[in-house]
Amino acid sequence: MADAVLFEGRNDGIAIITLNQPATRNALSREIRAGLFEAWQQFERSENLRIAILTGAGDNAFCAGGDLKEMVETGMKVPPRDMFPLPYDTIELSKPTIAAVNGVAYAGGWMIAQACDLCVASTSARFAVTEVKVGRSSPWAAPLIHMIPQRIMMEILLTGKPITAQRAYEIGLVNRLAEPEQLLDTAIALAQEILDGAPLSVRAARETVMLSTEMGRSAALQAARHASEYCYNSSDAQEGPSAFAEKRRPHWKGQ
Numbered sequence: 177m178a179d180a181v182l183f184e185g186r187n188d189g190i191a192i193i194t195l196n197q198p199a200t201r202n203a204l205s206r207e208i209r210a211g212l213f214e215a216w217q218q219f220e221r222s223e224n225l226r227i228a229i230l231t232g233a234g235d236n237a238f239c240a241g242g243d244l245k246e247m248v249e250t251g252m253k254v255p256p257r258d259m260f261p262l263p264y265d266t267i268e269l270s271k272p273t274i275a276a277v278n279g280v281a282y283a284g285g286w287m288i289a290q291a292c293d294l295c296v297a298s299t300s301a302r303f304a305v306t307e308v309k310v311g312r313s314s315p316w317a318a319p320l321i322h323m324i325p326q327r328i329m330m331e332i333l334l335t336g337k338p339i340t341a342q343r344a345y346e347i348g349l350v351n352r353l354a355e356p357e358q359l360l361d362t363a364i365a366l367a368q369e370i371l372d373g374a375p376l377s378v379r380a381a382r383e384t385v386m387l388s389t390e391m392g393r394s395a396a397l398q399a400a401r402h403a404s405e406y407c408y409n410s411s412d413a414q415e416g417p418s419a420f421a422e423k424r425r426p427h428w429k430g431q
Contacts, residue, residue, distance in 0.1 A: 181211025189226040198234030212261040231276035241283030276363035297341040304338035375430035376407040
């Protein structure tokens with residue numbers, strides 16, 4: 177992934193993936209796209225890494241969106257289905273992810289932040305779906321209907337106007353706000369809260385949320401019960417109650 181995307185696998189089970197082209201506001205260039213594909217795959221392959229944080233280098237931009245110069249040069253019409261490395265979409269992931277949005281997240285920047293499971297934003301961050309401003313479209317925004325109210329989504333997509341991090345927090349797009357200098361620490365703290373849970377329980381919980389957004393009530397309940405069986409039958413399902421009864425921290429094995 178060269179230097180366009182940085183990958184740090186920490187000893188505590190957290191991977192930190194950083195878009196590293198601040199001079200171009202971390203726009204989704206060929207280099208960044210290739211680096212992201214590689215970084216997500218490296219994260220998924222690593223047995224020691226349980227959660228990833230995606231952020232951007234610099235103080236001004238998380239990701240300013242697609243590379244418009246490339247679109248002009250290639251005469252791009254409909255983007256190829258596998259053009260952008262999106263967690264749980266074009267990238268198969270089984271682990272949770274957090275977007276740590278340090279600056280503007282416009283168009284494709286909003287897209288990759290939205291694709292993550294959770295979002296922590298700097299108070300200086302800005303979010304916008306700007307495709308209407310440049311004659312493009314935003315089909316990737318369809319899952320937003322499960323995150324924010326319809327009329328707010330409608331206004332964001334139809335106007336292309338940015339919203340503040342505070343507004344993003346108010347409408348439910350952002351989980352936590354942080355001052356710029358505390359952004360990564362806040363994201364890591366959230367990741368560590370998740371890491372305190374049993375790995376198989378966290379996986380089943382994530383699957384339950386996603387199933388619930390894609391199915392009706394009865395079908396989601398049935399699918400979620402099935403998704404939880406491996407967790408219930410694991411040794412961790414016995415370790416958790418034992419640790420609670422013995423007033424000690426559990427020792428999770430993920431099996």
